[in-house]
Amino acid sequence: MTEARTIPIASVAPRRDPAVPALERVRAYHERTKHRLDGYAKGPETIDWSSPPDPFRHFEGSFRLQLALSADALTVNFDELGSVAPAAPTLAAIGALLELSFALAAWKEAGPDRWSLRCAPSSGNLHPTETYVIARGIDGLADGVWHYLPREHALEHRAHYLPAHEGAPLLQIGLTSIHWREAWKYGERAFRYCQLDMGHALGTLRYAAACLGWSARLNESISSDAIAARIGTDRADDFKGVEHEDAEGLVEIGFGSYSTDVREPVEPAFIEWVGSATRVDRWPMYKWPVIDDVARATQRPPLPRPAESDAGIARRLPAPAGLHAPTLIRNRRSAQQFDRKHTMRADQLWPMLDALVSPASAPLDVWAPHARVHPVLFVHRVDGLAPGVYALPRSTLGHALLRMGLDQNFAWTRVEGAPEHLPLYRLNDVAVQFIARRLSCGQAIAGDCCVAWAFVAEFDDALADSPWRYRDLHWEAGLLGQALYLEAEAAGLRGTGIGCFFDDSVHEALGITGTRLQTVYHFSLGLPLTDARIRSEAPYAHRDTLAPSPAQPTQERSDS
Structure with a gap:
């Protein structure tokens, strides 16, 4: 049933005093946007389902370059x-990188409804993340800034760099968020979901780069303002009257033997910007000023480059052999319903846990070793594991914080039969299916799955004097979720990220008091049930029917 439009309503937010420290504003936002048993975080009172935000922004007036669909040619297994030996940095290879990270994975139809899915998951399938390519010295691709178009699997040229780059090829991926795409449905809590999506985006990009034998590393020293300037999202005239894009992160791609290093490129002497951004929603019904406030409060300042350090342990338990990585990546889906009778094997769980504690392997090596987020498992049906609550502290400090911060009656017993290097502890052996479901806003997927997860963050310590790490905590949780998504697919199972949970009720169930620890994300994993009413279509069967834009004459298209 379509809901009628209403007169636009502005949400009421506390008066913002610019003198209030950023950290206080971040803490206030987090507390304000918690879901509670007696009420959810502020969100829209009505939603016009017939007119969601446009998931495909483009820049009018920009030249488009269509990319080849080349990922199937990659023969790497998961x-x-x-x-993997590094691929040459060509336009076709960059097309494969984008095809396996931010491209469409399928189209779905049910009755009159049709929607697309992408390799990177998103809360509500709303996709706030936009992708930019900064290229210098790449064979087949003009130097400059390009915006990626997932519907067309194409690039549009936003900025021309002159003079031509000399030296080793350089490639950077800039990521931004359009907060309104999430806020349209989720209201004030949407900023959290945009940050979780960013974590999934980092994981998806890292897996895609690994398929080509490339590295992908988040630049943790560059400021938010510098990213915006580099990809052009600070250009007010190019975004006049349309939704702002919030600069999130810049990922540097390394080509192995084809590149010497990933140092900052010398800025070009001349830059010409082209194109203006399209509107995402012409009739927004609400405003959520608290999102703009927390976005400002979490802007990253310029930071010194972190010193080289030990990356930690690499993965010891490989995923199942013989699975074509590009196919696995594109087949990733969020389960909508689980078989509540299915029991997964413990030997399916161990590689998943190993992926979460291996900072020197993809996808965790997308940034310097971080271990500020720790999984708590609600085990329902795993052969060889008693139902109950388990913890997987991902660092020595995390272990100490969890032991101090969780219920003091928890047993903390090492799990017999688990690989020795996995820090998995049984906390209690109480059946928790009903509890897990209730804590995740009553969603059946948290109770019917084999394992439900709560990602608990070292909240106070991470944010102390660094309010921008509020984003990082959610990125880390989303990154862990992306690892679980693909590990589940490899095991013949499926996962689903859960952003809706009763924050403080989770804390109460785990014995958490104060704010030193906070849950930031939930996840579920099990055997999916397929809805036969939903039909699937290939992601790019429609490309031949797309009319070229005025800025993209047919004779100038390229498939190379």
Whole structure:
């Protein structure tokens, strides 16, 4: 049933005093946007389902370059990631990188409804993340800034760099968020979901780069303002009257033997910007000023480059062998319903846990070793594991914080039969299906799955004097979720990220008091049930029917 439009309503937010420290504003936002048993975080009172935000922004007036669909030509298996010979940095290879990270994965139809899915998951399938390519010295691709178009699997040229780059090829991927795409449905909590999506985006990009034998590393020293300037999202005239894009992160791609290093490129002497951004929603019904406030409060300042350090342990338990990595990546889906009778095997769980504690392997090596987010498992049906609550502290400090911060009656017993290097502890052996479902806003997927997860963050310590790490905590949780998504697919199972949970009720169930620890994301994993009413179509069967834009004459298209 379509809901009628209403007169636009502005949400009421506390008066913002610019003198209030950023950290206080971040803490206030987090507390304000918690879901509680007696009420959810502020969101829209009505939603016009017939008119969602446009998931495909483009820049009018920009030249488009269509990319080849080349990922199928890659012969790498999922268990081989990390040992792949690097591909040459060509336009076709960059097309494969984008095809396996931010491209469409399928179209779905049910009755009169039709929607697309992408390789990177998103809360509500709303996709706030936009992708930019900064290229210098790449064979077949003009130097400059390009915006990626997932519907067309094409690039549009936003900025021309002159003079031509000399030296080793350079490639950077800039990521931004359009907060309104999430806020349209989720209201004030949407900023959290945009950050979780960013974590999934980092994971998806890292897996895609690994398929090509490339590295992908988040630049953690560059400021938010510098990213915006580099990709052009600070250009007010190019975004006049349309939704703002919030600069999130810049990922540097390394080509192995084809590049010497990933140092900052010398800025070009001349830059010409082209194109203006399209509107995402012409009739927004609400405003959520608290999102703009927390976005400002979490802007990253310029930071010194982190010193080189030990990356930690690499993965010891490989994923199942013989699974074509590009196919696995594109087949990733969020389960909508689980078989509540299915029991997964413990030997399916161990590689998943190993992926979460291996900072020197993809996808965790997308940034310097971080271990500020720790999984708590609600085990329902795993052969060899008693139902109950388990913890997987991902660092020595995390272990100490969890032991101090969780219920003091928890047993903290090492799990017999688990690989020795996995820090998995049984906390209690109480059946928790009903509890897990209730804590995740009553969603059946948290109770019918084999394992439900709560990602608990070192909240106070991470944010102390660094309010921008509020984003990082959610990125880390989303990154762990992306690892679980693909590990589940490899095991013949499926996962689903859960952003809706009763924050403080989770804390109460785990014995958490104060704010030193906070849950930031939930996840579920099990055997999916397929809805036969939903039909699937290939992601790019429609490309031949797309009319070229005025800025893209047919004779100038390229498939190379």
